[in-house]
Amino acid sequence: xxxAKRKVSSVIKxxxxxxxxxxxxxxxxxxxxxxxxxxxxxxTRLPEDVLAESYGVSRTSIRxxxxxxxxxxxxxxxxxxxxxxxxxxxxxxxxxFAARRMIEVGALPCVLKNATExxxxxxxxxxxQEDEAVQIQDRRQSIFLSGQFHIRLARLSGNDVVxxxxxxxVARTSLVIATFGGSQSCSCPPSQHKEILKLLxxxxxxxxxxxxxxxxxxxxxxxxxxxxxxxxxxxxxxLSRVGQRDS
Numbered sequence: 001x002x003x004a005k006r007k008v009s010s011v012i013k014x015x016x017x018x019x020x021x022x023x024x025x026x027x028x029x030x031x032x033x034x035x036x037x038x039x040x041x042x043x044t045r046l047p048e049d050v051l052a053e054s055y056g057v058s059r060t061s062i063r064x065x066x067x068x069x070x071x072x073x074x075x076x077x078x079x080x081x082x083x084x085x086x087x088x089x090x091x092x093x094x095x096x097f098a099a100r101r102m103i104e105v106g107a108l109p110c111v112l113k114n115a116t117e118x119x120x121x122x123x124x125x126x127x128x129q130e131d132e133a134v135q136i137q138d139r140r141q142s143i144f145l146s147g148q149f150h151i152r153l154a155r156l157s158g159n160d161v162v163x164x165x166x167x168x169x170v171a172r173t174s175l176v177i178a179t180f181g182g183s184q185s186c187s188c189p190p191s192q193h194k195e196i197l198k199l200l201x202x203x204x205x206x207x208x209x210x211x212x213x214x215x216x217x218x219x220x221x222x223x224x225x226x227x228x229x230x231x232x233x234x235x236x237x238x239l240s241r242v243g244q245r246d247s
Contacts, residue, residue, distance in 0.1 A: 027055050028065045034239055035074050035085055036147075036174040037140050042087040046075065050235060073172050086175055090224060093176040097220040100169050103162060104150060104216065105209050110157035112200055112208075119156055120201065126152060127193040143177060149193050180224045 034040045046066070048059045055062070066083045069075035076086045088096070126149045133142035147170040155163040192215060199208040 023055070023057060024061055024064055027051075027057065027061070028068050030239065030243060031065060031069060032072075032074065032171070035069070036171045037144055038174065038178050039140070039239075040085050040235075042085050042175055042179040044085040044235070046083040046085065046235070048082065054235075054239065072168060074175065088172065088176050088179055090180075092172075093180060093224055094220065096169055096173055096176060097216055100150075100166065100173065101213055101216050103166050103169070104154060105212050107154050107157040107159070107162055107166075108200070108208050108212060109205060110159060111153060112203065112205060114158045115156050115200070120197065123149065123152055123156070124194070124197060127197065130193065143174060146193075147171075147174060153196075177223045 031040075031046075040046075048062050048066075051062045052059045066075055066077055070077050070083075074086055075083050077083045126145055130142055130145035130149060133145055151163065151167050151170055154166045157163065196208055196211050196215070199211055
């Protein structure tokens, strides 16, 4: 057994997965969260045997989960090399941001049409939580909340297909941030989200659309700067922490 695998095998198993319709779905959600919240960095190898032992399932079950994550572009599967957390290319990163601009800018008229005072309050609360996470330098939480702000704003459009597509794009954008952004990179600068909420409340659609386009372009420029090095890690310990948080 290699030193890396021995280290992984020596840690406690993640024992507190949320209840789902099936164990496979719970494992999928657990790994999904670990990836998009940057607990597992791009390029991290995901050994079938270690994860099967960790979750108490067969390697076949782990392969099924890998296939689902690969469909979401969050995991790469290579023959004879196994699975690893996906590493977006620069072209893929730029394509993701271009797709987000098309969707998020285009959705804003429907957002304004369907939004209620209650929904504005909900979105503003997310922006406030995001600012708090930035202030305490909780990078993972601030990135997560930033993504949630964009997703929840899109859901106000009333178009669930558009919102679901954006949710996938936001997850993949998280990998872009982890791959190319430095250790201090965040998906959105602090407090900026409050600016678009102000424009939307004032019903200034042209300014809101210009703001969203510029905002996403600024994020793209800020994160595609440098690659982050990935060091050795304890896979089971990381997943255990994610599981304990969700319990």
